[in-house]
Amino acid sequence: MPFENLIVEVADGVATVTVNRPKQLNALDRKTLEELSAAIDQIGRDRAVRALVITGAGDKAFVAGADIAAMSRLGAAEARDFAALGHRVFAQLEALPVVTIAAVNGFALGGGCELTLACDLVYASERARFGQPEVNLGLVPGFGGTQRLTRRVGPMRAKELVLTGDMVDAATAKAMGLCLEVVAPEKLLEHARGKARTVASRGPVAVATAKRLIQQGADLSLAEANGLERQGFAGLFGGEDAKEGMRAFLEKRPPRWKGI
Numbered sequence: 001m002p003f004e005n006l007i008v009e010v011a012d013g014v015a016t017v018t019v020n021r022p023k024q025l026n027a028l029d030r031k032t033l034e035e036l037s038a039a040i041d042q043i044g045r046d047r048a049v050r051a052l053v054i055t056g057a058g059d060k061a062f063v064a065g066a067d068i069a070a071m072s073r074l075g076a077a078e079a080r081d082f083a084a085l086g087h088r089v090f091a092q093l094e095a096l097p098v099v100t101i102a103a104v105n106g107f108a109l110g111g112g113c114e115l116t117l118a119c120d121l122v123y124a125s126e127r128a129r130f131g132q133p134e135v136n137l138g139l140v141p142g143f144g145g146t147q148r149l150t151r152r153v154g155p156m157r158a159k160e161l162v163l164t165g166d167m168v169d170a171a172t173a174k175a176m177g178l179c180l181e182v183v184a185p186e187k188l189l190e191h192a193r194g195k196a197r198t199v200a201s202r203g204p205v206a207v208a209t210a211k212r213l214i215q216q217g218a219d220l221s222l223a224e225a226n227g228l229e230r231q232g233f234a235g236l237f238g239g240e241d242a243k244e245g246m247r248a249f250l251e252k253r254p255p256r257w258k259g260i
């Protein structure tokens, strides 16, 4: 499907989605969010795609937030709809069974930072800047920032970012747990795609199960979450990939995954 504000490429089982509105620093308007939703759907249905990398066009921004010009025209009911759309798309991203990786090549602010929070893994270039600057606009984060940020970095760090509105550089973001690694700008995309290919080479049902267990478990008590893990672990023994993976180990050969 052709997109106006996204570039979608697939190679070696890895899809790359580039948010492509460089003149607006890749800000997310309604159309871009709707296109993201359609792209995520498409990727979810394509069994050949085993990982997703998300990045921003140009060398300045990953995503500089929700589109402020578009938001400035919204009333309260429309703002609720806009936040609901952002929440729906980011939840869709979290629900993808394949790994999702943000390659943060520049500003990841507001909705852009929130987009990274909905991804499984985040890698940043030395040029990356993270922040939740909504208070500068008289707003609060609206695409999950007050909640996912707190879960990712803890309440005090989340409060520092959200209440001051200040940006942090890539090294600080890494120290806070907002990204895993910081690499040279020209190496970022390949670094993220390399991680994506690694995950894509592992047992797909196991990867999807592990992602689901970690995600669902975070909202449960430890006892309930461990119950979920036992179910997930046992469930894999009914499928072919776990049998193949263990057999391949014992036969000292690489596994041939069927994804079942």
Ligand code: CAA
Pocket: 023, 024, 025, 027, 064, 065, 066, 067, 068, 069, 086, 107, 109, 110, 111, 112, 114, 133, 134, 137, 139, 140, 141, 142, 143, 145
């Ligand atoms: N929405 C719409 N347009 C944006 C934008 C945004 N979030 N961020 C940048 N742009 C536009 C600018 O308006 C500018 O357009 P023009 O050339 O037409 O004037 C262009 O992108 C380039 O930006 P700047 O000239 O400002 O570039 P800079 O290098 O001087 O500054 C910046 C870069 C620090 C990222 C600055 O652009 C900035 O502060 N942007 C806004 C960041 C922000 O507040 N994000 C949060 C949005 S609210 C949100 O996301 C709510 C939510 O949770 C749902």
